[in-house]
Amino acid sequence: SGAAAASERLPVMVWFHGGSNTAGHGGAQIFDGSNLAARGAVVVTANYRLGPLGFLAHPALTNESPQGASGNYGLLDQIAALHWVQDNIAEFGGDPERVTIFGQSAGGEDVCLLMASPLSEGLIHRVIGQSPSGGCVRLQQGLEGGADSAHARGTRFVEAMGITGSGSTALAAMRELSPQQIIGTTRTEGNPNGPIVDGWVLPEPPAQLFASGNYNRVPMMSGALSDEYFGLQAGAAEISETDLDNYLTRAFGVAGTGLRADYAELITQSPVAARKTIAGDNGFIRTARDWARLVSSHGDPAYVYYFSRAVPVFRLYVPERPELNGNGGARSLGAYHSGELAYMFDNLDAVGIGWEEADHMLSEIVADYWFNFASSGNPNGAGLPDWPAYDSAVDVVQILDAEVSNAQHPRKRFMDRIDTLVAP
Secondary structure (H helix, E strand, C coil): CCCCCCCCCCCEEEEEEECCCCCCCCCCEEEEEEEECCCCCCCEEEEECCEEEEEEHCCCHHHHHHCCCCCCHHHHEEEEEHHHHHHHHHHHHHCCCCCCCCEEEEEHHHHHHHCHHHHHCCCCEEEECCCCCCHHHCCCCCCCCCCCHHHHHHHHHHHHCHHHHHHHHHHHHHHHCCCHHHHHHHHHCCCCCCCCEEECCCCCHHHHHHHCCCCCCCCEEEECCCHHHHCCCCCCCCCCCCHHHHHHHHHHHHHHHHHHHHHHHHHHHCCHHHHHHHHHHHHHHHHHHHHHHHHCCCCCCCCEEEEECCCEEECCCCCCCCCCCCCCCCCCCCCCCCCCCCHCCCCCCHHHHCHHHHHHHHHHHHHHHHHHHHHHHHCCCCCCCCCCCCCCCCCCCEEEECCEEEEEECCHHHHHHHHHHHCC
């Protein structure tokens, strides 16, 4: 807490970590909120259940539930944390009427879904989604609906542990399982679900809730990095153009061939780099823009950024053991997935690798933007480069690089092309 006394009412920033909703924790050194708090905030980092412990849906669990829902326990943990904040944060000098939820990757998707959830009403007042996963606006999976439904996947997962049925006997047997057994089953069966449209936490797909205006009408900020998948797939070997064509078909169906011409130059240089770039454009980058478009269409404040500063490579959860031996040097992955976190938390010194003065200046600006947004719902402030609210008619975003400026989205042409070829 940045408060000198409990009587202060400082803005509150509640952090939800990423990790595909299957891994990670909020206590990593890189998530230390001290430097944000020093600006005059109260920073809370919360953990939540992950993997099948956090997101397993099953008919036996649904039948037991008064709400007729199961799964989404991880989201319910996050909502429970927000209730704790409402009940207790004033004792730490925080303002329960100025609560910002912020998260990255799966955490970015989660805060997006919390913005859409009726269970968050009155608990959140601003939302920052960093590199939000596609489920933010494209989640469709429900409890029912065929072999890929949450119930069907959860049933297969539980059957792999020798439990069948959907009644009280099955439920009792499930509760006899140890966490080690449940987590161990993911090694052979994978994780059965992430967040789902359960009819309770999410009464409808989030895109419908945002489109209809039935969401928590608060300011939002979102964005992504220019080279998201260059970190996520850092070890990927070069592929052939045939391999790339197969990827396009898997990812986009018949529309995939229509994208080839748009990325032709990059494909010629490196098909694997093209695959990573396309995945980033269609995934995190496009998701952030789509979310902002939906929110701004109702007149609610939205701000979009594009982080393009090449970041020295560091390990997210063990920054004291940086990886500096990648091919091409420390910054060879560009602005990779999670690379902005050290800047946003103003924790470059905690990571302790080859930062330059431009990195420190950018970190100060980014952390100030985040703090200002938590304070007022607007990232702008004295001495900072102006950041205009998002307007889909002009598609101007804030470019976070060694020089901070605003311009039309650098990936606009590619995202617009994807929009014309595939469903949102």
